[in-house]
Amino acid sequence: MLILGIESSCDDTAAAILENDRTLHASVLSSQDGIHRPFGGVVPELASRKHLESVYPVVAEALQRARITLDDIDLIAVTQGPGLIGSLLVGFSFAKAISAVTAIPFRGVDHMAGHILSVFLEEERPTFPYIALIASGGTTxxxxxxxxxxxxxxxxTRDDAAGEAFDKVAKLLDLPYPxxxxxxxxxxxxxxxxxxxxxxxxxxxxxxxxxxxxxTAVLNHxxxxxxAGSELAVGQVCASFQEAVVDVLVEKTMRAAxxxxxGTVVLGGGVSANARLRQALATRAGEQxxxxxxxRPAFSTDNAxxxxxxxxxxFIESGPSAIDSDVYSRSSLG
Structure with missing residues (x-):
């Protein structure tokens, strides 16, 4: 089975061609970092407009890289939520339109399920059950x-997600976005x-x-x-902040296990590309x-x-999604 994956939950437009759950034939991503950098964060209206411009070319490029056409696709998988509603609607409507015209079944996907399962894109795969830590700009x-x-x-998270905290501290320190x-x-x-x-x-x-x-502690420092008229050691602040975040993420994961x-822990989400978090979790897991x-980082961040x-x-479990299904801003997984 050849699956066309489409992702547009936030500010990246992505498409991929996957065969069953094993062979990745193409993965394409169009980033909007340059658009949102002047604002220090994602501007929802600008994000959805850029998705409108990018979704067709990105999907076309994925098909071209895989050397196939839409006629070869057996299933369309598309992010249904959570995320920015305007952004989600672009990818989801695009997938539904293709499905309606071609009769290819489509399946709406919870973005969190994608991150929880992203480790299966690697050759070395875990077995169930496992504890998954998903840390990103939108959730922890x-x-x-x-x-x-x-x-x-x-x-x-009861307030800021880990990735959101990273971005806010970076803005406080006048570091570029993201x-x-x-x-x-x-x-x-x-x-x-x-x-x-x-x-x-x-x-x-x-x-x-x-x-x-x-x-707040970083802001107060x-x-x-x-x-006091003292020069701020930006590297010290960043290292201290990062270590505080990593300590909590790792310890809570060990506590859950x-x-x-x-006996198995899995890491996913954009923050999982952080080298210090990856090293600390691997070390603690080994000790326990x-x-x-x-x-890998390319599969940790948002991707199709x-x-x-x-x-x-x-799809294997429950079949296709209904054509009248809609996007949602909060994860259906809790």
């Missing part, structure tokens, strides 16, 4: 994955002492996350340095005797290959 959540379509939500990679780059260059920023553990039983207090007696799997994969399994 823990899931228990018991099958390709069976996910239980264990914990979520901020996450720039914070990580500054952190990697710092070799001195770290600032003792707070970790929001909440309580012993909680698997939820909170990063708003950490963001910067103000104190300014008021212990509580549920799970757990197996650790994570997709993971949507095609999740759509394939959703």
């Amino acid at each position: 959540s823990l899931y228990l994955a018991e099958g390709y379509t069976s996910f239980s939500h264990l914990g979520r 901020g996450g990679p720039h914070v990580a780059r500054q952190a990697a260059g710092w070799k001195g002492d770290l600032i003792s920023f707070p970790r929001a553990w909440l309580n012993e039983e909680s698997l939820d996350f909170s990063f708003s207090g950490l963001k 910067c103000r104190q340095q300014s008021q 212990r509580r549920h007696g799970i 005797g757990l197996k650790c799997f994570m997709p 290959a993971m949507i095609a994969l999740a759509g394939y399994h959703g």
